Amino acid sequence: MIEQLKRELEATFKGVSVTSEADRRITVVVDPLQTIALLRFFKDRGFSHLALLSAVDLIDKHAFELVYILTSYAEDTGEDAVPGELILVVKSMIPRDKPTFKSVINIYPNAEPYEREIHELFGIHFDGHRRLTPLFLERQYPIPPFRKDFDTRRYVEDVFGSIPAIGDEEG
Amino acid sequence: MDRNQIAKWFKEPSKMANKYSLHAIYFCTGCGIIEVPPVITARWDAERFGVIPVATPRQANLFLITGYVSVKTLKAIIRTYEQMYEPKYAVAFGSCPINGGMYWDSYNTIKHLDKYIPIDGWIAGCMPRPEAIFVAVTHLWTLIDKGMANGYERYKKYYRAYRRNQELALGKLEWPPLYPIGEHTEGGECD
Numbered sequence: 001m002i003e004q005l006k007r008e009l010e011a012t013f014k015g016v017s018v019t020s021e022a023d024r025r026i027t028v029v030v031d032p033l034q035t036i037a038l039l040r041f042f043k044d045r046g047f048s049h050l051a052l053l054s055a056v057d058l059i060d061k062h063a064f065e066l067v068y069i070l071t072s073y074a075e076d077t078g079e080d081a082v083p084g085e086l087i088l089v090v091k092s093m094i095p096r097d098k099p100t101f102k103s104v105i106n107i108y109p110n111a112e113p114y115e116r117e118i119h120e121l122f123g124i125h126f127d128g129h130r131r132l133t134p135l136f137l138e139r140q141y142p143i144p145p146f147r148k149d150f151d152t153r154r155y156v157e158d159v160f161g162s163i164p165a166i167g168d169e170e171g
Numbered sequence: 172m173d174r175n176q177i178a179k180w181f182k183e184p185s186k187m188a189n190k191y192s193l194h195a196i197y198f199c200t201g202c203g204i205i206e207v208p209p210v211i212t213a214r215w216d217a218e219r220f221g222v223i224p225v226a227t228p229r230q231a232n233l234f235l236i237t238g239y240v241s242v243k244t245l246k247a248i249i250r251t252y253e254q255m256y257e258p259k260y261a262v263a264f265g266s267c268p269i270n271g272g273m274y275w276d277s278y279n280t281i282k283h284l285d286k287y288i289p290i291d292g293w294i295a296g297c298m299p300r301p302e303a304i305f306v307a308v309t310h311l312w313t314l315i316d317k318g319m320a321n322g323y324e325r326y327k328k329y330y331r332a333y334r335r336n337q338e339l340a341l342g343k344l345e346w347p348p349l350y351p352i353g354e355h356t357e358g359g360e361c362d
């Protein structure tokens with residue numbers, strides 16, 4: 001089954017790399033221009049559930065890697081579709097100095113909070129997302145705090161360290 | 172009741188009553204959600220010490236802040252503390268509220284909780300055992316006896332400084348000051 005999916009993918013998408021490091025898990029690495037089409041392709045095959053959308057800051061490669069994890073509910077899979085037990089990991093890298101990507105809300109509506117979260121913590125903009133407002137954070141940060149070049153230690157010293165203690169607290 | 176205490180009861184009945192009926196509100200931000208349930212239920216039974224959990228801060232006079240404090244929870248902690256009636260005692264549980272604990276270099280946790288609200292007692296440990304809560308309660312009794320658990324008075328006295336620190340951490344607060352700011356000009360500043 002995995003072999004068949006792999007052949008199909010390689011025929012449809014250029015330069016796609018399909019590996020499988022565990023029984024049920026398939027990792028698909030694709031360039032960002034084809035990611036949306038690839039996600040649509042999988043959605044049509046019955047992978048109707050976006051389990052996770054996450055980002056990795058690969059600062060040495062000057063890129064952010066977006067990771068989409070897709071699964072499927074067994075009853076959704078039709079006859080010619082891939083089985084429901086598979087977990088698909090779709091990865092694509094976007095340049096770090098231009099952190100913009102397309103929103104996948106119209107394919108997977110539950111990407112909405114994930115994209116907001118990534119926007120807030122990594123500063124990646126998602127075109128087509130209508131509500132990229134703050135989600136968790138209360139404070140303003142000089143750069144998004146999950147980026148690798150965010151110096152938490154310096155930040156803590158500068159911000160929390162500079163708040164004075166109260167008079168005779170020991171009193 | 173301890174016979175030795177009868178004299179104390181006649182002398183300061185309200186203080187003694189406060190001391191032996193601590194109504195606790197828990198802020199289970201971190202490890203407290205693990206440690207506090209066995210404390211208040213059959214296994215350790217906090218009621219032996221007169222500590223009973225209550226539903227809202229308006230019924231409480233003991234505030235347990237158990238675990239790390241994120242910037243967002245600090246806001247809720249301040250509001251909870253301000254809603255409690257006096258005399259009120261705040262006890263911080265775990266190393267996180269003391270100095271940040273293992274989250275000391277996190278971008279989003281408060282390191283020294285006593286910069287924002289007055290704390291009457293600290294329970295060290297990461298995470299402290301339920302017994303530590305009882306040690307803290309008996310210790311708090313001593314402090315109340317000696318008049319040293321006076322965090323709420325300090326809060327009033329240094330309210331300007333507390334409020335300033337709260338605003339340094341959280342930005343402009345959306346609720347009005349609890350006490351008039353500027354009333355206690357001398358001693359209100361701390362730098």
Ligand code: SF4
Pocket residue numbers: 200201202203237238239264265266267272273274296297298299
């Ligand atoms: S004191 Fe330790 S166990 Fe408790 S919240 Fe902090 S890190 Fe967690």
